[in-house]
Amino acid sequence: xxxxxxxxxxxxxxxxxxxxxxxxxxxxxxxxxxxxxxxxxxxxxxxxxxxxxxxxxxxxxxxxxxxxxxxxxxxxxxxxxxxxxxxxxxxxxxxxxxxxxxxxxxxxxxxxxxxxxxxxxxxxxxxxxxxxxxxxxxxxxxxxxxxxxxxxxxxxxxxxxxxxxxxxxxxxxxxxxxxxxxxxxxxxxxxxxxxxxxxxxxxxxxxxxxxxxxxxxxxxxxxxxxxxxxxxxxxxxxxxxxxxxxxxxxxxxxxxxxxxxxxxxxxxxxxxxxxxxxxxxxxxxxxxxxxxxxxxxxxxxxxxxxxxxxxxxxxxxxxxx
Amino acid sequence: xxxxxxxxxxxxxxxxxxxxxxxxxxxxxxxxxxxxxxxxxxxxxxxxxxxxxxxxxxxxxxxxxxxxxxxxxxxxxxxxxxxxxxxxxxxxxxxxxxxxxxxxxxxxxxxxxxxxxxxxxxxxxxxxxxxxxxxxxxxxxxxxxxxxxxxxxxxxxxxxxxxxxxxxxxxxxxxxxxxxxxxxxxxxxxxxxxxxxxxxxxxxxxxxxxxxxxxxxxxxxxxxxxxxxxxxxxxxxxxxxxxxxxxxxxxxxxxxxxxxxxxxxxxxxxxxxxxxx
Ligand SMILES: Cc1ncc(C[n+]2csc(CCOP(=O)(O)OP(=O)(O)O)c2C)c(N)n1
Numbered sequence: 001x002x003x004x005x006x007x008x009x010x011x012x013x014x015x016x017x018x019x020x021x022x023x024x025x026x027x028x029x030x031x032x033x034x035x036x037x038x039x040x041x042x043x044x045x046x047x048x049x050x051x052x053x054x055x056x057x058x059x060x061x062x063x064x065x066x067x068x069x070x071x072x073x074x075x076x077x078x079x080x081x082x083x084x085x086x087x088x089x090x091x092x093x094x095x096x097x098x099x100x101x102x103x104x105x106x107x108x109x110x111x112x113x114x115x116x117x118x119x120x121x122x123x124x125x126x127x128x129x130x131x132x133x134x135x136x137x138x139x140x141x142x143x144x145x146x147x148x149x150x151x152x153x154x155x156x157x158x159x160x161x162x163x164x165x166x167x168x169x170x171x172x173x174x175x176x177x178x179x180x181x182x183x184x185x186x187x188x189x190x191x192x193x194x195x196x197x198x199x200x201x202x203x204x205x206x207x208x209x210x211x212x213x214x215x216x217x218x219x220x221x222x223x224x225x226x227x228x229x230x231x232x233x234x235x236x237x238x239x240x241x242x243x244x245x246x247x248x249x250x251x252x253x254x255x256x257x258x259x260x261x262x263x264x265x266x267x268x269x270x271x272x273x274x275x276x277x278x279x280x281x282x283x284x285x286x287x288x289x290x291x292x293x294x295x296x297x298x299x300x301x302x303x304x305x306x307x308x309x310x311x312x313x314x315x316x317x318x319x320x321x
Numbered sequence: 322x323x324x325x326x327x328x329x330x331x332x333x334x335x336x337x338x339x340x341x342x343x344x345x346x347x348x349x350x351x352x353x354x355x356x357x358x359x360x361x362x363x364x365x366x367x368x369x370x371x372x373x374x375x376x377x378x379x380x381x382x383x384x385x386x387x388x389x390x391x392x393x394x395x396x397x398x399x400x401x402x403x404x405x406x407x408x409x410x411x412x413x414x415x416x417x418x419x420x421x422x423x424x425x426x427x428x429x430x431x432x433x434x435x436x437x438x439x440x441x442x443x444x445x446x447x448x449x450x451x452x453x454x455x456x457x458x459x460x461x462x463x464x465x466x467x468x469x470x471x472x473x474x475x476x477x478x479x480x481x482x483x484x485x486x487x488x489x490x491x492x493x494x495x496x497x498x499x500x501x502x503x504x505x506x507x508x509x510x511x512x513x514x515x516x517x518x519x520x521x522x523x524x525x526x527x528x529x530x531x532x533x534x535x536x537x538x539x540x541x542x543x544x545x546x547x548x549x550x551x552x553x554x555x556x557x558x559x560x561x562x563x564x565x566x567x568x569x570x571x572x573x574x575x576x577x578x579x580x581x582x583x584x585x586x587x588x589x590x591x592x593x594x595x596x597x598x
Binding site: 035037038039040041045057058059060061063064086087091120121122123124125289290291295296299 | 349351392393417419420421422425426427429438439440441442443472473475476477504505506507509512513
C-alpha cells in the first residue's frame, strides 16, 4: 500500500538493504557476502558484524571479487557482491558478463550508490549507465529499488530467484513510499495510482518524484496512471502495452541515462507492438556532477516540475493524433 | 641537502595547505580529509622543489605531470595548486558548494593544474604510464609523478601497469605510494595484505626507496636521486600518517571520510589558528 503524501518518514535504501542481508544470513547458511573495501558505504558491514565467517572483504579489487563470487556460486553458495554500482558493472563488468552471467551462476550483484545518490563524490562515483550494461547482458535479472520497504522485499526476492540478479540500490535517504502491506512481485509492474490520461512509468527514487508530479497534475485536472516498474528485466510488457492502449501516452522517468535503461526498454516494447507518443526522462547523454542530491537531479531535469511539464507536452501530442 | 631554514619553511607552508584543506572540508561538510593530510608534505615538496611547471601556462608541453591516482585526496591538491598560482584561492569557497564547481569531490581536468580525472582507483597510475610513454616518443624530458594509495595497490591494474612501466624502461616515471596503512574499512594489512611491498615493486623491475613521507630531508634525498636505477621506473614508498596534523584524526579509520564538527573545528582553530570559515 501507498503512504500518503507528503511523506515525512525517510530511510536510507542502503541501510534497509544491509539489514535484509543480515535477515537472509539467518535464513540461509549458504548466503555469503563480498565487499571491496566499501562495506561502510554499502552497509554490508551489518552482515559482517553478525556473520564475520561468511563475509569476505577482498580489498580494493572489484574484478577479483566478481570472479571469486562466481567460484563461490559454482560451489553452491549464494554470494551477494557489494560495491558502488559503477564499479560492479564496469570495473567488474567483464567477469560479470563472462564468468557470472554466461554460465548463469547464482550471484547477486548489489549496485550501491547508484544514479547520483553519491552526489558529492562526482561522476567517477556515480552511475547512470549501469542498467544499460546489465540489461544488455543475457541471463541477468534487473531490479531497481524505490525505497527502504522495497529494498527489503527486492533483496529477499533476489535471494529466492535462481541465477544472477542485479539489485540497483542507493546511498540516499529517501521517503518511505510503501507501507508494510506493500506486495512486491518480481517482474510485475506495480500500479501506484490509477488513471487514464497518460501513464507515467518510473522506478527508483523517481517514483517519489513522479508521485509529487501526479499530485500537481491532479490539481490541474489531469489524471495520469503511475506505474512503479521496479523490474526492468524482464520487463512487464503486458503492463506497458495495457497502459499504452488505455491511456495513449507514456512518460518514463529514471535516474539513469536515457539510453539503455527503463525508457529504452519501454520504447522497445511500444515501438515493436503499439507505438504511442512517449517521452524518456533521464540523463541526456551526460555525466553527473558534484552537488546536493536533489540539486544535481533538478539540474538534469529530474524534478516533479519537469515531469509535470513533460506530461502536459505529451497530452498535447496525444490530442493531435 | 636542505638547510634547517628550508625545512622549517616547507613545514610552515605545508601547514598552511593543511589548514585550507580542513577549512574546505568543514565548510562543505564533505570530503576525504584524512587521505589528503597524509600526502600534503609530499605534494608540497614536489610542487616547491621538483616539478617543472608554469602555473600561467598549465598546458605547457614540457611540464612535468603529477597525477593523483588516489583522487579522493584532492583537497590537498586543490590547496597546493592554488598556493602555487594555478588558480585563485577564492575558489576554495566553491569546493563541493555549488553546482558545476571546478573543485568537486574528485579532481577534474577542467581545473588548471589537474592532469587527469581520477577517483576510480587503480587507473591514475596507468594514465601516468601513458604520459611517460608519450614523453619518450616525443623526445621530451619531462617526468611523470603519480601518487597512489596503499590500499589502491590491491587493484590488479596497478600490477599490470607496474609490469608495463618496467618493460618499457620508463625511467621518467615516479610512483609514490602513500603508505598510511589505512584504507576505508580497516588497516590495509587486515583487509588484504600488500606486503612485502618494496620487494613486490622491486621484483616487478622498479627502483625502490622507502622513506618517511613527512620528513622533508628524506623526501628531498629520494626525489633528487630519481631515477634510482638507470633505465628503470622509480617508486617511493612513503610511510605516512593518515589525518596528519589533526591530532584526533591521525591513524583513525573513520577519518577517511569524516569532517570536523563545529566543536572540533573550534578546537582545531585554537590549536592551528584556522580563522573564520
Ligand atoms: C575502483 C574503486 N573502488 C573503490 C573506491 C572507493 N574508495 C575510495 S577511497 C578508497 C580507499 C583508498 O584507500 P587507500 O588507497 O589506502 O588510500 P587512503 O585513503 O588510505 O589514503 C576506496 C575503496 C574507488 N574510489 N575506486
